[in-house]
Amino acid sequence: MDKKTKLLKLNKEIYKIYLQNKGSLLFHGWHHINFVRNKALLFAKNLKADLFIIESTALVHDLNYLVKSNSEPEAGKQMRQEILAKIGYTAKELATIEQIIMEAHTAYRKRQLSDEAKAISDADTLFKALPITPILFANHYIIENNIDISKLTKKIITEQTVLLKKGIYFYTKEAKHKYLKWAKVNSALWSNVSESLQDPDVQKLLADAKKLKVI
Numbered sequence: 001m002d003k004k005t006k007l008l009k010l011n012k013e014i015y016k017i018y019l020q021n022k023g024s025l026l027f028h029g030w031h032h033i034n035f036v037r038n039k040a041l042l043f044a045k046n047l048k049a050d051l052f053i054i055e056s057t058a059l060v061h062d063l064n065y066l067v068k069s070n071s072e073p074e075a076g077k078q079m080r081q082e083i084l085a086k087i088g089y090t091a092k093e094l095a096t097i098e099q100i101i102m103e104a105h106t107a108y109r110k111r112q113l114s115d116e117a118k119a120i121s122d123a124d125t126l127f128k129a130l131p132i133t134p135i136l137f138a139n140h141y142i143i144e145n146n147i148d149i150s151k152l153t154k155k156i157i158t159e160q161t162v163l164l165k166k167g168i169y170f171y172t173k174e175a176k177h178k179y180l181k182w183a184k185v186n187s188a189l190w191s192n193v194s195e196s197l198q199d200p201d202v203q204k205l206l207a208d209a210k211k212l213k214v215i
Helices: 003-020 030-047 049-062 073-087 091-105 115-129 138-144 149-166 175-196 200-211
Strands: none
Touching: 003 030, 003 049, 003 073, 030 049, 030 115, 030 175, 030 200, 049 073, 049 091, 049 115, 073 091, 091 115, 115 149, 115 175, 149 175
């Protein structure tokens, strides 16, 4: 089976899965997957990376959230491999896709990544740094993963802010040039959120809002 046919079949299968689960995947739904796919392909062109592998990886990189909420990529490995193998992906392609997912994952990222992982990582990280994400999607992440704002804030600061300080929030020149400003503002926002959560009156505000089922 040629690569174009594989991608067409994979896109159709993944879209169907996400459509069936749109009520539960409020943050990591098709809107996220499609955004990461499109941006990863854009970043990849300048790297001369493998577009077939990048698009395939983008489509399956977050299937772990269908297996278990608030999980790491390992939770979705079996599901990913079953879907890809059924479509006709080779064992080598499966291994490459799995390796890129692990490389690009925010919590695991290193300074040195493959070009394919750079493209996936920058696209996925960009979604988190978008100015609209804290406004429209942060609360969806909280609901989807059954956590509170304190846990989300801690996760963002311990994972994303650390990468920003190390200079590896983005890897590609295009992402750094266009979007690093957004990433810095996003980091400052969540640092302020963390500080505000220590304020007794803010704590009381949140407690009252929770009691009234406003949040």
